[in-house]
Amino acid sequence: MADSEILDLEERVGDSEANTSLCLMGKVLNPKPLNLGTITNIINSAWKTRVPVGITPWSNTNTFLFKFGSVEDKIAILMEGPWLIMNNLLVLKALEDGMVVSEIDFSSCPIWVQIHGLPVDKMLRQNVEIIGKRFGKLLAIEATEGGLLINRSFLRIRVEINTNLPLPKGFWLRRNGDSSLDLWISYRYEKLPDFCYWCGRIGHDNKVCRFETKEKGSISGYGPELRTRRARKSDVQVVEIGEVVEAQKEREREKRKKKKKKKKGKEIRGKIKFKRKERHV
């Protein structure tokens, strides 16, 4: 068999409309393929971007490329997520140079979680961080520097959830070292999509669950009470830990790229001038 060819391919140069920094790749977590028209209608009415977003179907696995009019619009949509398509989770991921879509991991997604049932004296910033770190990745917390966080009856954190794992339901809080006094502290997820009440995972329902049997699944303790609406706006500061840092990095990357392009442009113009001078000599 003949050796396969090896090619070096060109990359985008200069300002062009097709720019990966303006794009997000998204996957709707639903075993059934969804129609492009349905997705386009839902996205157009939900995302109030300055320029309408272009949507290209990327595969038959509910993966779509979203092209934005500006980096600011793209970041705003990422930060306001999660987004639901007919109650199915749309996982959005930024594209990086050299990235192949089949290599993107769509199993994690940011979401706001409310922590309900804490004794008032435990509603402290330190505890928001302790609880937040129980999740895989803590992205932001709603907190002030000192004192009790009593602007709401619950604490609030933004975390990255792993859709391959059951959603954490809450935890037992030990009181006075006495297990008989343990208090159940429950999590409620804002804008939570449909999920499986048998195994607690997002992306399928109990009709097609391959993780739990009906016997075990029916006593899993999962139900609609895990879901809640987006909390009303509050005066309490949101302390960004991961997401905004990423967004800032992206803005800086764009600035550097633009500077580089300007520099290249000057160099090229310089060379042309030099050649013209040569001709005159």
Ligand SMILES: [Zn+2]
């Ligand atoms: Zn399941």
